[in-house]
Amino acid sequence: MASPLPIANQAAREPGGLVQVEKLGLTVLYEPKRNAPKADVVFVHGLQGHPQRTWRYKGTVAKTTAVHENSLSKIMGLTSNPNRRLKDMTTTGVVYWPLELLPGTHEDIRILTYGYDSHVSHWFTGPANKMTIATHGRSLLNDLARERQDSRGRPMIFVAHSLGGLVVKEALIEARKQKYHNHLNEIYSSCEAIIFFGTPHRGSGAAKWAVLLGNIASAAQFDTNIGIARDLDPSGGSDKLEELRRDFNDILEEGKIKIHTFQEAFGIAGLKIVSSKIVPDESSSFDSRKFEIVDTINANHMDMCRFGSIDDVGYKKFVGALAKPPRMFSELSRRLDFAERQAREHQLSSGDRATFDWIWSTSSSGTTFVDWLSSGQGLFWISGKPGSGKSTLMSYLAGDGKTLSFLRKSTKLPWTIIRFFFDFRAGKGTANNLEGLLRTLLFQLVQNVPELTTRVLEFAKDRFGESQVLDWPETKLRQSLLEGLRACPCNVCIFVDGLDEYEGNMLDLFKVLADIDDSCGSLSHVVKLCLASRPEPLLTATLQESAGFRMQDHNFKGIQEYVHSTLKYIRTAKGDDVFTNLSSEIAERSEGVFLWARLAMNDLIDGHVTGDTQGELLERLKRVPRELHDVYSRIFIRLPGTLKEEANTILLLVCGAKRTLRLRELYIAVKIARKEDHHDDDDDEHVGLPPGLLKAFRRRVLAKTGGLLEIVHRNGVKASSFTHDASDNLLEWVWEVKLIHETVRPFIESNQGV
Numbered sequence: 151m152a153s154p155l156p157i158a159n160q161a162a163r164e165p166g167g168l169v170q171v172e173k174l175g176l177t178v179l180y181e182p183k184r185n186a187p188k189a190d191v192v193f194v195h196g197l198q199g200h201p202q203r204t205w206r207y208k209g210t211v212a213k214t215t216a217v218h219e220n221s222l223s224k225i226m227g228l229t230s231n232p233n234r235r236l237k238d239m240t241t242t243g244v245v246y247w248p249l250e251l252l253p254g255t256h257e258d259i260r261i262l263t264y265g266y267d268s269h270v271s272h273w274f275t276g277p278a279n280k281m282t283i284a285t286h287g288r289s290l291l292n293d294l295a296r297e298r299q300d301s302r303g304r305p306m307i308f309v310a311h312s313l314g315g316l317v318v319k320e321a322l323i324e325a326r327k328q329k330y331h332n333h334l335n336e337i338y339s340s341c342e343a344i345i346f347f348g349t350p351h352r353g354s355g356a357a358k359w360a361v362l363l364g365n366i367a368s369a370a371q372f373d374t375n376i377g378i379a380r381d382l383d384p385s386g387g388s389d390k391l392e393e394l395r396r397d398f399n400d401i402l403e404e405g406k407i408k409i410h411t412f413q414e415a416f417g418i419a420g421l422k423i424v425s426s427k428i429v430p431d432e433s434s435s436f437d438s439r440k441f442e443i444v445d446t447i448n449a450n451h452m453d454m455c456r457f458g459s460i461d462d463v464g465y466k467k468f469v470g471a472l473a474k475p476p477r478m479f480s481e482l483s484r485r486l487d488f489a490e491r492q493a494r495e496h497q498l499s500s501g502d503r504a505t506f507d508w509i510w511s512t513s514s515s516g517t518t519f520v521d522w523l524s525s526g527q528g529l530f531w532i533s534g535k536p537g538s539g540k541s542t543l544m545s546y547l548a549g550d551g552k553t554l555s556f557l558r559k560s561t562k563l564p565w566t567i568i569r570f571f572f573d574f575r576a577g578k579g580t581a582n583n584l585e586g587l588l589r590t591l592l593f594q595l596v597q598n599v600p601e602l603t604t605r606v607l608e609f610a611k612d613r614f615g616e617s618q619v620l621d622w623p624e625t626k627l628r629q630s631l632l633e634g635l636r637a638c639p640c641n642v643c644i645f646v647d648g649l650d651e652y653e654g655n656m657l658d659l660f661k662v663l664a665d666i667d668d669s670c671g672s673l674s675h676v677v678k679l680c681l682a683s684r685p686e687p688l689l690t691a692t693l694q695e696s697a698g699f700r701m702q703d704h705n706f707k708g709i710q711e712y713v714h715s716t717l718k719y720i721r722t723a724k725g726d727d728v729f730t731n732l733s734s735e736i737a738e739r740s741e742g743v744f745l746w747a748r749l750a751m752n753d754l755i756d757g758h759v760t761g762d763t764q765g766e767l768l769e770r771l772k773r774v775p776r777e778l779h780d781v782y783s784r785i786f787i788r789l790p791g792t793l794k795e796e797a798n799t800i801l802l803l804v805c806g807a808k809r810t811l812r813l814r815e816l817y818i819a820v821k822i823a824r825k826e827d828h829h830d831d832d833d834d835e836h837v838g839l840p841p842g843l844l845k846a847f848r849r850r851v852l853a854k855t856g857g858l859l860e861i862v863h864r865n866g867v868k869a870s871s872f873t874h875d876a877s878d879n880l881l882e883w884v885w886e887v888k889l890i891h892e893t894v895r896p897f898i899e900s901n902q903g904v
Contacts, residue, residue, distance in 0.1 A: 169249065173265045176293050180253040180261040189258035189305040189342070190298070191472070193248050194264045194290065196312025196348075201265035204311055207245040208458040244903045245900040247465065248309075253462060254401075255469060262297070264290060267685065283313070283394075287300055287320025294321070295333045295453050298340075302333065303484075305342045307472065312429070315349025322407075323397045328494070330862070338401075342409040345471050347447070347455040352391060352433040376435035392904055402441045403551030405564060408470035408600065409442035412791045414451045427451065443471070482603050486593040490581035494648070505539075505708030506546055508645060517697040519547075520679075523556035523643075529667060532682040534701030537745025537895045538780060539708070540682040541571060542645040547680070557643055561674055564640045568594035572648035574892040575810060581654055584662060588627035591644065595634045602634050609633045628662060635666065641676040649683035651892055656688055702742020709737040709747045716751060735771060745891055749781050752773045752857050782897045785856035797854045799823050804859060804887055805898045812863060813885040817847050842862045851887065858894050861885050 171177050181187060195204035245251065266286050276770055285426045291465045298304065325338035335736050401407060417427050428451035436442050447454040447464045457465035509519050522530045534540045547553050548569040558563045570590045576582040579587070596603045614626055622630070635642060643665065653660055667679055681688050685700075713733040732754070740747040750771060757770045787799060803819050805812060811819070820826075848861055862885070889895055 157640065160387075167687055171265075172264065172380070173201065174267065175265060176297050177201060177265070178260065178297075179249045179263055179597075180259075182258055187301070187304065188258045189307060190260045190262060190301070191248075191252070191307045191309060192262045192264060192294070194308060194310045194314035194318055195268070196310070196314045197268050199314065201263040202246055202480050204248060205248050205455055207247060207458040209458060209778070210241075215419070244460075245458050251457065251460055251465065256472075262313075264293070273678075285322055286317045288324055290317055291321040291325050291334060291337055294337050297339070299333065303340060305864050306337070306340045307342055308344045309347070309468075310344065310349060311347040312349060312451065315344070315346045315351070316346060316391075319394050319398045320686060322401060323394070326401065327330070329492075331521045335651075340884060341407050343472075345408065345412070345468065346412045346434070347412045348414050348429045348434055348451050349411075350391070350429045350433045351395060351436060360780060397722070400551040402436065402438070403554045405566070407443070409436065411442050411444045412447045412467070412471075413444065414454045415446050415448045416450055439594055445471070449838065452684060453862060473609050480608060483593055483597055486589045486596075487579050488586070488589060490576060490579065490861075491574070491586070491590050491593070493581055494541070494571035494577070495569070505705075505711050506543060508704050509543070509547070510552060519699070520556055522697050524559040524592070527698060529663075529680070529693065529696040529698075530680045531696045531698035532680065532701060533685045533690075533693075533698060535741070535743050536649075536684060537743045537891055538701040538745045540684075540701050541647050542744075544569070544571070544645050544682045545678075548645045553643070557641070557678075558573065559677060563893060565643060566595070566598040566638075566640055567645070568598065569645035570647070572646075572651040573654075574648070574651040574895070575888055577808075578608075578653045579809075582651060584624050584654060584658060585627065587646070587662070588624060588631055592627065592631045592634060594636065595631070595642070599638055599640060601639070602637060605637045605804055606630050606634050609637075628665065632665060635677055636673060638675060638677075639859045641678075643678045643828065643886070645680045645682075647682045649681060649689060650686050660692060705740075705742035705744065706737045708738050709742070709744060710734060712744065712747060712750065732767060739771065739774070739776070741776065743778070746774075746776075746778060746781065749778075749785075749857060778891075778893050779897055782858065782894065785858065789854070790847075790895060791855065793854050795857070796820070796824070800851060801858065801894075801898050804889065805895055809858075810886045813844055813851075813887055816851070816887050832853050848885065859887055 169177070169179055171179075176192075193201070193205060195201055248263060252259075252261055266289065268286070294306075298306075310318045322338050322341060325334050325336075328334035328338075402409070411434060414427050414429065414433050435444050445467055447467065449456070449464065454464070457468070459465070511518065511520070517526055519530065532540055532543065548567055554565055554569065568591050570587050572587070573581040576586075580586040593607070596606060610622075610626070610630055613629065614622075646663070649656075651660065663679065663681070666677065681693065681696075683693075710733045713736050736747050736750055736754075738748070752769050753770060753774055757767050760771060775784055786794060786797070799820055800816070803816060805824060851859060851861065
């Protein structure tokens, strides 16, 4: 690795100070001294680029005048210093503008640059890195998560040149998928904008040139990284760009990230093979007025991101683009947020999209979900038996780009989606009560529509004589949410899952939902409400006139697909799929309940392992009870006596705990309950347990409880923050033990089968 480059930081450091720009990884170029940064701006270079040289201007430099105030300060709340003057530049010179210009213009942002090995060939300097766009994207994501561990939630803006834009897209796509790791997911949720300089979203003719250079280097026996270049060349058989385009379109559809695209004006003179634009206009744009602003920099592909002074026209365009995307993580948002806000949704499986394809179909009879999104009014109710997949479907609908696409057909105004999932595991805690519902919806509303922050606080001050949110009771939260919905400049679609899991007075919940539905009926914008629950009597009586459907009526094909995808690798000695002829039988007998199918498959796998024939497996399937309660009883009846006693202890401890137990806590509780040897320091997280002990206990818990418990990663805890040596003890503090479904609790508490 080349040595980091020391450069003078005239805007950010004391006189004579140096910043070491690392060739690989993140380098913090500038950080405000007086106040915490209002945003992070991250520069990512392109193909054959460098974290300093890509952004460094060489040439004639005009003299500068006093730093001027501009709209970025006004819109994002960033302060400029009107008395600050940059040193006069000579007529020729070198300017590393992210360090030497940007901090002088905006002193309230933190500026970082990211380096990675994107060279097609190192020629005589050593072996080329074999990483691809995907691996570079994951590396950027992990590096940012580590760098921001003390500043989560701070708004972030990416500035990317060429290939760097693809790396940024890959990082955000991966971050969006990380539901179980908040420190990674927050990189996506905190991203406010991306400024692209000549990024080849649809491939680049110059990529063929890069492949050619790589081939020449290979012929000369120099190591090459043709993988990245071939990713850019669709004609060579690569579908990476198309995959990125599809996945990033889902992000664009959400409308939360602002996109500003800069295109190059002309090609590189003197090189015939790239005399035209390296990235043509049709490749560097998303071609959508809805999602992006497109502008041109009067330079070629390499020089379009190099500016010599604050008077450079290109720099002024950049500052103008940077000024557009303010969605600050306000003090109001911090007060409304709470640790378990996304706990339930993060526990849900993402599911196979194919199992939900039916939701996007239309029908001549009745109002379908697509009809309701496109033109319907009022409530939409998704009802279903326990374990039929309601929560998984709601999570899918709230996050899939198709939902926004159909919503946009009903009105020209933009849409925002907010959601809440009642969590039975939280008992009467915030994640399962009215306060949690109201705080979550209001939190998401002001995050998605930041201009509402001032409106809500002014309303609270006028109505309540206060603007402090921390101790607001439910009534104030409710009125503030309704005011936010009334004042919202866009349409709102609200998803609320698990009404039957709510532990409070159901009439209070109905009143809140009715207020949301009724108070917004006369507005110029639309507020839609989609609910999901079991068909309990009070819920059915209240919601039966609403548009909607029953989950179990649509799950037959989905359960078939689920069986195939889950068991496709289990084969007989002859190589035949033993479950091919059983998938329809499982789907039929499940009566639309995914959880039943899952437990039944566990039973069939046990039979297959012990040598059951296909006929015997069918008989085993027929013996599985139709009701979940009876399935639970059967699981316990079949346990040997010694296992049944320990399973009984484990399940009663999990159900009786006042909060969710961590795996280590359950281990200690079981030892005490069974009067086994126990040391006082077993519950001290700083005292290590014997290597492998808790991993073995985790396997034992899952095996002895027949699949009624699951062990999941705690939300928001960074497993990477623990050392490898601690993986057998400290790491286990981040795993929690939870019931597989809400129906298990009443079964255990009734003592039937236990």
